Amino acid sequence: MSPPNSVFPSGGGSPSSGASPSNGVSPSGGGSPSSGPESSVNEIDLSITVTPSPGAQPQVFRLVAANGTPGPESTVPQPAAAMAALERYGEGIFFPVPGPPQQCMDVFDGPQVAVVTGTFKGRAVSAAFKRTDSCQTARWQALAPLFGAAAGGTGAI
Numbered sequence: 001m002s003p004p005n006s007v008f009p010s011g012g013g014s015p016s017s018g019a020s021p022s023n024g025v026s027p028s029g030g031g032s033p034s035s036g037p038e039s040s041v042n043e044i045d046l047s048i049t050v051t052p053s054p055g056a057q058p059q060v061f062r063l064v065a066a067n068g069t070p071g072p073e074s075t076v077p078q079p080a081a082a083m084a085a086l087e088r089y090g091e092g093i094f095f096p097v098p099g100p101p102q103q104c105m106d107v108f109d110g111p112q113v114a115v116v117t118g119t120f121k122g123r124a125v126s127a128a129f130k131r132t133d134s135c136q137t138a139r140w141q142a143l144a145p146l147f148g149a150a151a152g153g154t155g156a157i
Contacts, residue, residue, distance in 0.1 A: 042067045044086065046118040046125065048076065050147050053111045061148060081145035086120070089142040094125050104135035114140070114147045 044065040051058045063082050064071040070079030094116075109131035116127045129147070131137045140147070 042121065044083075044118075044120055046116055046120065046146070048114060048116050048146055048148075050112065050114045059148060061146075063146065076146060077148050078145055082143075085143050085145045090120055093139055093142060094120050094127055095123065102135050104133040107134050107137065108132055109137045109140075112140070112147075116143075116146065 044063060046063045048061040048063065049058050050061070061076040062074060063076050063079060063086075064073040065079070065083055068083060068087065070083055074082075076082045112131055114129040116125055116129070118125055129136070129140050129143070131140050
């Protein structure tokens, strides 16, 4: 299933969370998240919590990358596939542009829930993903490698 090219419904990005990449080091020695736009625009530091079903033990992954290259701190099973999915869909999913309402089919694809927090190219992210209708499933599928599934997989763990 390929995600639609229109606006994805989103948990939204929260510019007030103040999250900053933990692998960034300010040249001045300060820990300020405002160490310059170029230092953070290509950095990714995301925490991903996937709960396979209600009451199940959540799995926690992390993706850390700079200039499109996953770092050794990354714990997602396939960091390169997760990076490819983020490069293709991340901006539109994490920071959607308002548009016309979407028509979503009432199709339940599973009880899985994923929560993604951190920073994506210098912007704070706080987004929830689920598989409760066709629009939510399309968002899930687009970023499935981030949730522990191989590229093109369901994201089910």
